Structures are given as structure tokens and as C-alpha cells.
Amino acid sequence: MATSKNADGTLAWLRDRNRDRVVEMLRMQGQISQAEIARATGLSRTTVSTLIAELKEAGLVADIDTKSLHARGGRPGVQLVLRHPSQVVAGIDFGHSHVAIAVADLGHNVLAERWHDLDVNREAARALDVAAGMFAEILEEVAVERTSVLGVGMGIPGPVDRAHGTAGSATILPGWIGLSIAAEMEQRLGIPVRIENDANLGALAELTWGAGRDCSNFAYIKAATGIGAGIVIDGRLLRGATGTAGEIGHTTLDEAGPLCYCGNRGCLETVASGPAIVQLVGRVNGESLALSQIIELASEGDLRCRRAVADAGREIGVAVAGLCNLINPERVIVGGLMSRAGEVLLGPLRESIRRHAVQAAAETVDVRAAVFVERAELLGSVALALIGSPEAEIAHRIESLR
Ligand SMILES: [Zn+2]
Structure with a gap:
């Protein structure tokens, strides 16, 4: 009957949509309990429980013991994380006088972090080269392949013209003018790069975790x-x-x-x-x-x-x-x-x-x-990568569940 087929189609659509919302919540929060997902999405506990069981079955979600994690105090109980041990994101932070880089997993844990003093203002190309070198080193340190990096968030210490991926002021970062910063970095890393002003990233880190x-x-x-x-x-x-x-x-x-x-x-x-x-x-x-x-x-x-x-x-x-x-x-x-x-x-x-x-x-x-003092901008670039990463594989694996 046409009506029941329609109803089935609607139900399947609704289930997929609800599953996407649960995955989205896990991606944004890193670690979250089943009850918190229900509260935040407005879905019933039974629905969340069914969806989580499905996602666990597919190997997409895992339980973690929160006692073993240092980052998120005051959250007792079993927490859930997206399970992609091999997949990471990276954040790069350019200050006026340093470049820093961090790699984090999809559970929002920083796996490694490196800092380097550098006059960033005048020598943009050199700063980008140094960051690319640090990126290669840090991947080696955490033993992750470049193809496992889902995305890179990057902060620069000046206004950002996000439409063009360029520096937005000729006087604040003189060495960076006319450079397609995001594209230049993508070329060096072979990974999608999103750029943002560094103070905005500091705000993003404090908003997300601080x-x-x-x-x-x-x-x-x-x-x-x-x-x-x-x-x-x-x-x-x-x-x-x-x-x-x-x-x-x-x-x-x-x-x-x-x-x-x-x-x-x-x-x-x-x-x-x-x-x-x-x-x-x-x-x-x-x-x-x-x-x-x-x-x-x-x-x-x-x-x-x-x-x-x-x-x-x-x-x-x-x-x-x-x-x-x-x-x-x-x-x-x-x-x-x-x-x-x-x-x-x-x-x-x-x-x-x-x-x-x-x-x-x-x-x-x-x-x-x-909370994060001088690390806020770096962690914000990680947040930018986590929240904005394309999640190609997750999308693909959810697709295969349907
Ligand atoms: Zn001034």
C-alpha cells in the first residue's frame, strides 16, 4: 500500500535524521553521556539508547572510562566517544612571535603539542614552511598517517578575510598580504585547512571547553x-x-x-x-x-x-x-x-x-x-578543525548503515 510505504519511508528518514543528530552531538562534545545526548537533542532516552546501540554495533561509538581522562572534571558516569582511533585533526596557531601545533583525536583529547619561537609577522612563507615541517614531525610523534588527518584549523594574529582565505589588514600582518593563506597551507599539507583570527580561536576554545x-x-x-x-x-x-x-x-x-x-x-x-x-x-x-x-x-x-x-x-x-x-x-x-x-x-x-x-x-x-592561558588560541584551532572537519569516513559509514 502506498500509504504504508510512505510511512516506512518517513520513519526511516526520521531514524537517519536522529542518528545524524546523535553523531553530531558526539562530534561537538567529544565525550558525552547518553543522558546528556537525550537532554541536548530532546530525543527520548529510549530512542537515544537504541541509536547508540546501533552505532556501537557498527563500531562507530565506544564507552570510555572517564576516570582515566584528565580533561573534563566533574562529569561522572560512562561517557561515549566517536570511535576512530586512527583519525585525528590538527590545529596550528600563529602568534606574532610563535607558531604552535597540536594533534587531537575525535574524543577531543590532545595527543601531542609543539611550540616554536618565530618572527611570524614579516616572513609569511617561512612561517608556513616551519609549520608544515612541525606538522610532519608531530604526525611522526603520534604515529599517524597524513591521510588520517580529517582537517586542520589555523589561527593567524590579525584580521582574516574568510571569503578569500587571506589576511584582512595590510598593516597588521604586512608579510601576509596578498597570500592565499588557507590555500598555501593546504598545498603544503595536502589536507583541507580552515583559517580564523587567533583571538576568535581563543574565544572558541574557552567557549567549547573553558x-x-x-x-x-x-x-x-x-x-x-x-x-x-x-x-x-x-x-x-x-x-x-x-x-x-x-x-x-x-x-x-x-x-x-x-x-x-x-x-x-x-x-x-x-x-x-x-x-x-x-x-x-x-x-x-x-x-x-x-x-x-x-x-x-x-x-x-x-x-x-x-x-x-x-x-x-x-x-x-x-x-x-x-x-x-x-x-x-x-x-x-x-x-x-x-x-x-x-x-x-x-x-x-x-x-x-x-x-x-x-x-x-x-x-x-x-x-x-x-582556563587555557597562552594555549587558548592553539586549542581553538583544534576546535575549529573538530567542529568543522568533514568527517568523510563517518558520513560514509553512517551511509552504509542505512
Ligand atoms: Zn594601532
């Missing part, structure tokens, strides 16, 4: 060599018309201030960026200190370093106060190397927001340190 997990309106501030913001509104990244949303480092604080590399005067970065702090502290015992040393000394109570970091916090707070007036975030999450200084940076930053933002916005905003 200090923004339970929050849908927040600003993530990356305070390191450069200063940038990743803005999350209603659980989504705000990119703006041309990808420059969140360039808070180039907020004008003093119109007659020193010339900034972006071409304007008196930007936040001229007084509060890593290089500005290094210059302010100057030489100690005849030696010029690196930003990481200054942050360490500030945490240990060295007065000069403490003052330099605190002043930077105060200046960053002025720009963040403006941001609070505009977007009224629930939380401001501060990451990047400078956030290692903790309250030395955050105290004055908070005080500055209180002084300069509209009272209602300043009173409610919760300013706290990022």
Missing part, C-alpha cells in the same frame, strides 16, 4: 605580544563585515600618542602590548628581559615588573570598558601570556572597567582569567 562553557555572551581578550578580542554573542563568534571585529588593540587611547604599526597614533598596543611592556621595563642588570620573564617577575612581586603589567592592565581596561558599553557582556575572559600575571593584570583591568564603563554594564560583568 571559562565560557556556561556563558553565551562574553568577550575573550588575548593579551600577549598583540592585544585582540574574540567576541561571542548569543553563543556565536562575531566577525563583522570584513573580519576585523575585536581589533581592540588598535583602539585609540591618545590621539597624540606614539605612532602605531597599524598607521594610527596612540593605539592600546602602543602602551600595553608585550613589546610596549618590554620597552617600558627596559634593561635589568644590563639585560633586556623577555615578556615571559617580566610576567614571571611580576607574579613573584618584583616592583618594576609589577607596575608595568598593572599599568598595561589599566590601559587594556579602558578599551574593554568601551567594549562593555557596546556589547554588555556577561563575562570578560582574559587569556594570552600576560594573563599568567593573574590579579596583577586583572585587578587594575577590572578597576578600569568600573571607572570607565556605564555603571550597569560594569557592575554585572565578571572579569576572570582564561
